[in-house]
Amino acid sequence: MLEWLVDPFSDPLLRRAALEVVLLGVTGGLLGCWIVYYELAFGAESLAHALFPGLVAAALLGVPILLGGAAGIVVAALAVAVAARAPSIGRDTAVAVVVTTLLGAGVLLALSQAAPPGLGELLFGDVLGVSDGDLLLAGALALVVVAALRVLHGRLLAVGFDRSTARSIGASPVLVDAALLVLLALAILVAVQGLGNLLVVAVLVGPAATARLLAHRMPAMMAWSVGAAMLAGIGGLLVSYHAGTAAGASIALVTVGLWALASAARRALPSVVA
Amino acid sequence: MTAGSTLSLMQATAPSAPAAAVRVSGLRGGYGGAPAIEGVDLALPEGARVGLLGPNGGGKTTLLRALLGELPDVGGELTVEGRLGVVPQTERSRLDFPVSALDVALMGTLSRLPWWRRPSRADRRAALAALERVGLRAEARRTFGELSGGQRQRVLVARALVQDARVLLLDEPFSGLDDPSTRLLESLFGDLAAEGRTLLISTHEIDQARGWDLVLCLNRAQIAFGPPDAVLTRDVLERTYGANVVELPGGGRGVMPPHHCG
Numbered sequence: 001m002l003e004w005l006v007d008p009f010s011d012p013l014l015r016r017a018a019l020e021v022v023l024l025g026v027t028g029g030l031l032g033c034w035i036v037y038y039e040l041a042f043g044a045e046s047l048a049h050a051l052f053p054g055l056v057a058a059a060l061l062g063v064p065i066l067l068g069g070a071a072g073i074v075v076a077a078l079a080v081a082v083a084a085r086a087p088s089i090g091r092d093t094a095v096a097v098v099v100t101t102l103l104g105a106g107v108l109l110a111l112s113q114a115a116p117p118g119l120g121e122l123l124f125g126d127v128l129g130v131s132d133g134d135l136l137l138a139g140a141l142a143l144v145v146v147a148a149l150r151v152l153h154g155r156l157l158a159v160g161f162d163r164s165t166a167r168s169i170g171a172s173p174v175l176v177d178a179a180l181l182v183l184l185a186l187a188i189l190v191a192v193q194g195l196g197n198l199l200v201v202a203v204l205v206g207p208a209a210t211a212r213l214l215a216h217r218m219p220a221m222m223a224w225s226v227g228a229a230m231l232a233g234i235g236g237l238l239v240s241y242h243a244g245t246a247a248g249a250s251i252a253l254v255t256v257g258l259w260a261l262a263s264a265a266r267r268a269l270p271s272v273v274a
Numbered sequence: 275m276t277a278g279s280t281l282s283l284m285q286a287t288a289p290s291a292p293a294a295a296v297r298v299s300g301l302r303g304g305y306g307g308a309p310a311i312e313g314v315d316l317a318l319p320e321g322a323r324v325g326l327l328g329p330n331g332g333g334k335t336t337l338l339r340a341l342l343g344e345l346p347d348v349g350g351e352l353t354v355e356g357r358l359g360v361v362p363q364t365e366r367s368r369l370d371f372p373v374s375a376l377d378v379a380l381m382g383t384l385s386r387l388p389w390w391r392r393p394s395r396a397d398r399r400a401a402l403a404a405l406e407r408v409g410l411r412a413e414a415r416r417t418f419g420e421l422s423g424g425q426r427q428r429v430l431v432a433r434a435l436v437q438d439a440r441v442l443l444l445d446e447p448f449s450g451l452d453d454p455s456t457r458l459l460e461s462l463f464g465d466l467a468a469e470g471r472t473l474l475i476s477t478h479e480i481d482q483a484r485g486w487d488l489v490l491c492l493n494r495a496q497i498a499f500g501p502p503d504a505v506l507t508r509d510v511l512e513r514t515y516g517a518n519v520v521e522l523p524g525g526g527r528g529v530m531p532p533h534h535c536g
């Protein structure tokens with residue numbers, strides 16, 4: 001049993017992957033707690049998909065993926081802003097149309113090449129192939145997110161608790177929303193490299209959804225969420241190692257498994273848990 | 275405080291009355307279209323409990339928002355002495371949100387602290403003291419959504435106390451409360467007014483407002499403002515609520531707002 005757990009990590013590739021998922025787990029676990037209460041899961045998914053053509057373009061042009069993703073997010077934001085202005089289209093519809101168009105455009109762009117630039121990697125990530133630069137970036141992101149959420153904690157609580165009176169007690173919903181969206185965009189931009197375009201949302205939302213079932217107060221929820229994210233990350237790597245499955249998909253699978261476990265625990269022991 | 279004075283309905287306070295904490299003249303406000311309220315002229319003295327009466331959609335919440343400076347469209351003059359605290363209808367807050375009573379009370383420190391500072395030990399003590407003040411010290415660690423309706427109202431009052439609000443705006447704080455909770459909240463309001471805080475309390479209970487210092491009747495426009503005995507006449511009530519005023523067996527006047535039960 002112990003060997004099952006430890007042996008895989010004698011491989012330096014897996015050790016790096018473990019470090020990456022732990023760092024992203026801190027970011028995703030913490031940020032996710034606010035995402036679920038600010039109902040931003042759809043927004044997170046939209047952002048992740050909308051930056052896809054940027055990733056593909058960057059891969060084709062041979063520029064850093066990060067740059068492409070950043071450009072992709074800016075283009076997506078502008079497209080949504082323009083589409084939402086069109087009369088008789090609702091905001092949600094505008095977002096959906098823009099996002100689907102962009103995701104489709106990205107796939108077409110990738111497939112149009114004689115030698116498609118790692119489409120699978122961009123969609124599903126390559127956590128076993130993280131570079132030193134990726135690790136450094138994930139570490140920096142975790143630091144930024146921890147610091148920002150610490151400073152914003154009181155305001156995030158006040159706006160999430162009651163948006164309509166937040167301003168009267170000194171928390172501006174507009175600023176708080178904007179700060180949260182910027183953090184979310186940064187997190188997606190960084191996490192998308194390790195986890196891929198389709199799985200990044202699982203890591204941003206899944207652990208927090210699990211923690212929500214187990215905790216009554218935000219600090220406790222954050223602890224559960226980060227714990228669940230790390231457990232799913234490491235657990236997913238182990239599953240992928242032993243079962244020979246794709247790493248990103250295995251992590252997503254364990255994330256969902258933990259959520260199912262927490263739901264069952266809550267149902268079985270309502271008085272103990274939550 | 276205004277006992278025995280013979281004020282005209284539109285006149286705010288007698289010359290000898292305490293300083294006004296809120297002064298409003300010719301206030302008009304709305305949401306972009308036709309004004310939702312207009313012709314509001316009043317002065318709320320320090321230490322007064324002021325009842326805000328009106329039918330559903332009469333503009334009670336709109337007036338409170340105008341005082342808070344949150345209305346998209348306002349005109350007229352408005353001065354407020356000291357900090358305003360708001361006690362919203364609790365249905366507006368999320369009951370599944372992971373905050374304790376203490377967390378909510380601590381939100382009252384936000385406006386006093388620079389944006390990068392977190393609440394200190396002293397702030398926590400102040401929040402606990404405010405909860406003690408409203409009789410909820412023992413519930414400090416309980417989740418807000420688990421508390422009873424009356425307890426939630428009192429937690430929000432504690433939040434306003436942590437803000438050190440001199441003027442409290444309370445939007446239908448009694449709606450949905452049982453009798454014991456209502457009495458607790460009533461006596462808390464009495465204590466707060468005795469400290470010199472001004473309370474503007476919107477309510478559907480006319481007889482409750484009779485026990486307070488001043489009453490404002492609002493039905494899209496100000497109908498009357500003054501001490502309850504002078505204001506709460508059949509004529510004013512009919513203009514406030516339409517023709518739905520009924521005589522109550524006890525001799526008081528009740529009202530049946532169309533969409534309000536209780």
Ligand SMILES: Nc1ncnc2c1ncn2[C@@H]1O[C@H](COP(=O)(O)OP(=O)(O)OP(=O)(O)O)[C@@H](O)[C@H]1O
Pocket residue numbers: 305310328329330331332333334335336337
């Ligand atoms: N956010 C808003 N946007 C546009 N119109 C609004 C808004 N809020 C209220 N109104 C309108 O303003 C008028 C006054 O509403 P308000 O909520 O102030 O009444 P109220 O006296 O608080 O009623 P209630 O007893 O039902 O709480 C109503 O006609 C309402 O439709």
Ligand SMILES: [Mg+2]
Pocket residue numbers: 334335336445
């Ligand atoms: Mg109202």
